[in-house]
Amino acid sequence: xxxxxxxxxxxxxxxxxxxxxxxxxxxxxxxxxxxxxxxxxxxxxxxxxxxxxxxxxxxxxxxxxxxxxxxxxxxxxxxxxxxxxxxxxxxxxxxxxxxxxxxxxxxxxxxxxxxx
Amino acid sequence: xxxxxxxxxxxxxxxxxxxxxxxxxxxxxxxxxxxxxxxxxxxxxxxxxxxxxxxxxxxxxxxxxxxxxxxxxxxxxxxxxxxxxxxxxxxxxxxxxxxxxxxxxxxxxxxxxx
Numbered sequence: 001x002x003x004x005x006x007x008x009x010x011x012x013x014x015x016x017x018x019x020x021x022x023x024x025x026x027x028x029x030x031x032x033x034x035x036x037x038x039x040x041x042x043x044x045x046x047x048x049x050x051x052x053x054x055x056x057x058x059x060x061x062x063x064x065x066x067x068x069x070x071x072x073x074x075x076x077x078x079x080x081x082x083x084x085x086x087x088x089x090x091x092x093x094x095x096x097x098x099x100x101x102x103x104x105x106x107x108x109x110x111x112x113x114x115x116x
Numbered sequence: 117x118x119x120x121x122x123x124x125x126x127x128x129x130x131x132x133x134x135x136x137x138x139x140x141x142x143x144x145x146x147x148x149x150x151x152x153x154x155x156x157x158x159x160x161x162x163x164x165x166x167x168x169x170x171x172x173x174x175x176x177x178x179x180x181x182x183x184x185x186x187x188x189x190x191x192x193x194x195x196x197x198x199x200x201x202x203x204x205x206x207x208x209x210x211x212x213x214x215x216x217x218x219x220x221x222x223x224x225x226x227x228x229x230x
Contacts, residue, residue, distance in 0.1 A: 004159070042206055042220035043160065056217060090159050103210075104150055105218060107159030 004108035006091050012114045015081060021111045023074040023091030032074040033105065034066060035090040043090055049074060050096055081115045088112055118143045120209050122221035129197045130229050137192040137224045139207030148210040149190045150218070151181055153203045160206065166190060177201070197228045 004025045013019050023032065031050050035043035048056035049068040063085075065077040074091055092105040121140045129135045141147055148167055152160040164175025171183045181192045190207060207221040 040204070040223070040225075042223050045217060048217065056213075088157075092159075104162040104165055105160075107152075107161070109159045110157075112157070 004091055004093055004106050006089075006108035006111050008111060009109070010112045010114075012116065013078065013081065014116050015083075017081075018077070018079045020078065021076040021089055021091075021113075023076075023108055024072055025093045025106065026072055027093065027106065028071075028095075029093035029106070030071060030096040031094045032068060033092040033094075034064075034074070034076050035092065036085075037088045037090055037110070039088075047076075078113075081113075083115050086113055086115045118209065118211050118219055120207050120219055120221040122205075122207055122224045124224050125222075126225045126227065128227045128229065131199050132196050135194050135197045135201070135226065135228070137205050137207075137226060139190045139192065139221060140188050141190060141207075141209050142188065143209055143211065147188075147190075149181075149183065150208040150210065151175065151179070151190075151192050152206045152208060152220075154206065154223075155203050163192070163205075197226075199228050199230050202226055202228045 007022045033048050034046040036046055037043045045058050046060045047066040052068045063080045067075040088110040090110045091108040094105045095103040119142045123138055127137055150165045151163040153163055154160045163179050164173050164181055166173050166183045174180045179194050181190055183190050205224050208218050210218050
């Protein structure tokens with residue numbers, strides 16, 4: 001299985017709602033990532049998990065809360081979002097070779113988030 | 117600062133003609149370079165990578181890229197473009213800064229006309 005799955009595909013939420021995005025992979029990858037992508041722009045890194053531990057947080061506002069409950073799952077909990085948070089949220093995974101950064105990332109199809 | 121530049125917002129090419137999408141990089145140490153493609157409303161798909169070895173790297177769907185250390189470039193090429201190659205292409209460099217991080221270029225939109 002060489003696929004990263006993301007649910008839901010689309011999400012519309014109000015600014016007071018709490019919702020979660022889910023990402024799953026069964027490739028044995030031990031690095032997982034959340035990206036935010038605005039239209040016609042490159043993905044912006046939000047968080048990196050390595051061996052289920054948060055290794056990079058790109059100064060993301062606390063209204064985004066990541067969670068990695070096991071090596072196959074990655075969640076992004078959303079609370080009190082703003083309309084400017086509307087974007088495509090991409091999950092990715094990759095192998096981890098200690099001391100090397102050579103592996104490509106496998107991306108999920110993304111969740112299209114709209115904040116009203 | 118480590119960065120990747122894609123100087124062209126858009127590349128137009130006729131089907132059957134060769135295509136080139138340009139990328140230059142600025143990194144400290146050895147570069148780990150990648151190309152990804154994104155179709156509308158989809159995630160990114162890996163095309164190819166350069167880690168070490170031959171400067172000409174072959175990847176998926178007939179794409180290849182040439183690593184040029186003196187020009188700090190990693191241009192994506194294909195000998196004969198297809199309409200189905202029309203998509204958004206990202207050049208990227210992987211760096212290790214306490215964790216594994218990918219820096220993406222701004223992207224180049226490729227239009228292949230029939």
